[in-house]
Amino acid sequence: MLLKLQNLHKVYKSGTHALKGVSFEVREGEFLVVIGLSGSGKSTLLRCINRLLEPTSGTIEFMGQDITHVKGEELRHVHQQIAMVFQNFNLVKRRSVLTNVITGRLASLSTVDSVLERFSPEVYEEAFQALRTVGIEEKAKERADALSGGQQQRVAIARSLMQYFEKINNELGTTIICSLHFLSLVRRYATRVIALRQGGIIYQGDPKDINKEWFKTIYGEEAEEVEIR
Amino acid sequence: MKTTEAENIEPRELFMRGKEWQNRNNFVKAVLLDVFLVFYALILLQRVIYYKLILDLREVPFGWPQLGAVFIVSVVLGASWAFTRTSLATRLFKLHRDNNITKWNVEIFAWLLFDLTFIAGWVVTKISIVDLFSAEGIHGANRIFSAMFHPNMGIFDDALSAIIETIYLALIATLLSIPPTFLVSFFTARNLMRENKITFAIYYILRIVFNFVRSIEPLIWAIIFSVWVGIGPYAGMIALLVHSVASNAKLYSEAIEGIEEGPVEAMVATGANRIQVVWYAVVPQIVLPFLSFTIYRWDINVRMATVIGLVGGGGIGTMLMQYQGLARWNEVGLIVLMIAFVVWVMDYISARVREAIY
Incomplete structure (x- = not known):
């Protein structure tokens, strides 16, 4: 198992309880997609996994090592092994x-x-x-x-x-955890999908199994699916 | 989303509770402010209006018991006024009763405070129309102005070398201030230092030290250093250097505090160490503001160098003081013209360069 999360909680200083007991596992070579409304905890989850944030409780195991509270040199080593692509790029604008x-x-x-x-x-x-x-x-x-x-x-x-x-990817295959909004993309690329709602996992499984009912549960009653091809 | 400490409380109720607490807190502040304002008004009434204007005393009597009595009176008056919720301070904190009494109270008292302050300022400054328009005074001013409009070109070469000394003095002070300021500004930037307690303590101590150094004017530093290393441009340079480092460290670190955090996060996410993060994510964002501040500091330092020359900091200021002491107004006229020209040129150049950078 490449990554293993157990009962992960994250409470921000402002008091926002962003993750409420998230547990799942990721195998080598998987393309895991995280979906959910804005504010459902997707970014917090991703930031906890590569330890830009420190979880409040629970454990994260990465390649057999407990990385939940690592610091300093060890933390840098974790960062080095997990690459992150940000929603708003975060490039250094003035450099080439x-x-x-x-x-x-x-x-x-x-x-x-x-x-x-x-x-x-x-x-x-x-x-x-x-x-x-x-x-x-x-x-x-x-x-x-x-x-x-x-x-x-x-x-x-x-x-x-x-x-x-x-x-490691050369031996194990590239593993991707990605946050997406378009379900058509999810169906096309994901090998597995996790849906978050108010900080908890409400759906986990094959993207092809997300039917109308599940869609309403994840995105709310008024939401409608938009197709992009 | 709910909060952890109060799982069952509605966000709105939580907000209202905070508001209530804030109001109570503000009322305490309002009482204190009212007491202070009443005390201030009474003191001015007694010392300025009664002693100075009505009795026209040369020496205003001073006594702690008397001051204490005024204070007790104002505590009683101010506090009871605040508790009626019609006072100026309760109005400022928006805790007032909304009626005409409050309106009149606030308006009259505010005007009273303003008038008293203005009168006190007038008295303290010893403003006198008579002195400004006395025949003797105008004659003296005439002499100086006419001399200044006929500058003595005989000392032009001396003045030129003195003003060049001033410019170079300011330049060296600015250049030497860059490396220490650059280094220290990272340690006085809140966003880089807040992570653990030790670095935050360093940040805090450095801030206090620099605030202290900055609050001492270069003029006073020049006095200190002219005793330390002797009168001359060297003392002036060190005085400017000290003040430049303290002032620019604040500007630099504010620039660092204002950077975009995204690139910093991205660098951390690659596993880069602290120095690499600062070099790649922070430095590119602050180079231009730093350059701009530094050029502006040179401009300021040229003006400052003139002033600190008056107390022995070398350059054109020292020369100006010497001729002024001898009452040789034609020479003073030349020096003043040269200073004005150099300051104008520096101002223009620094503005243009800073424009070009951005």
């Missing part, structure tokens, strides 16, 4: 696309080298490879904020690919 992509590899570079921006040819090669993968190699020298929204998200994906390259 290439530099932004390379920042995905910072954890494996020495502090001095990274501050002096002394990168080895292999790092550049990997960065260009990542940009080629997302199809915007020709934008490498441009400033990140000169790109369109979609292109910026590609840069963010390329940045996460830099983490992916030398990682």
Whole structure:
């Protein structure tokens, strides 16, 4: 089992109880999609999994190791092994696309080298490879904020690919946990789906089994499904 | 979504409870403020209106028992006034009774306070129309102005080298202030230091130290350093340096506090260490504000350098003080013109450069 969550709770300082006892497991190579209304706890869940947030209670096991409350060097190691693509890109706007992509590899570079921006040819090669993968190699020298929204998200994906390259994925297959809103995309890509509502899991299983009734439970009575193809 | 501590309470009720508590808190503040305002008004009435204007005493008598008596009177008056909920302070905190009595009370008392303050200011400043328009005074002013409009070009070369000294002094102070300010500003930025207690303590102590240093004017630093390292441009430079570091550290760290947090989160998520996070996610966002602040600081330092020259900080200020002491107004005229020109040029250049950056 790659990832195992048990009875995970997250209470923010403001008192918001965002996750209320979430438990599930993720196998290697799965494409798990998390769905739910805004405010249902999707982002909190994802941030807890890669430990940008510390859960209030419960446990997270990642590759057999309990990472629920790890700190310092260990926490950085966890971050290094899980790549994250953000909803709003979070690029460093004033730097070039290439530099932004390379920042995905910072954890494996020495502090001095990274501050002096002394990168080895292999790092550049990997960065260009990542940009080629997302199809915007020709934008490498441009400033990140000169790109369109979609292109910026590609840069963010390329940045996460830099983490992916030398990682476990080659042996185990890429595992993805993703938050989506369009059910047609969920049906097309997900191998498994989890629906959150008010911080708890209300549906877990095959995306093809989500029928009209489940849809109403997840998104509320008034919601209607929109198809995109 | 519900809160943990009060699982069964409606959010609205929770909000109203908070409001009630806030009102109680505010009422205490209102009472204190009323007491203070009444005390202030009584003191001004007694010391300025009665002693100064009516009795026209040269020396106003001072005694603690008398002051205490006024204080007790104002405590009684102010508190009981606040409890009627028609006072100025209850109006300010919006805890007043909404009727005409409150309206009149507030209006009359507010005007009384303003008038008393204005009169006290007038008396303390010793404003005198007679002095401004006395024949003797105008004659003296005439002499100085006419001398200033005929600057003595004989000392132009001396004044030029003095003003160049001032400009370089300000430049060196600004340049030397950059590295320490840059380093220290990360430690005085709340968003980078709040995570654990030790760093937060460092942040807090540094803030207090810099607030203290900044609240001492460069003029006073110049006096201190002219005793320490001797009168001259060196003392002036150190004085400006100290003040620049303290002032810019605040501006720099505010720029750091204002950055977008997204890139920081993204860098943390890649597993980068603290220094890498700061270098890649924070620094690119603050380089331009830093540059802009620094150029503006040079501009400020040139003006400051002139002023601290008056107390022995070297440069054109020291020269100005010497000629003013000798009452050689033609020379003073030249120096004033040169200072005005340099300040104008610096102002223009720094504004243009800062515009070009953004």
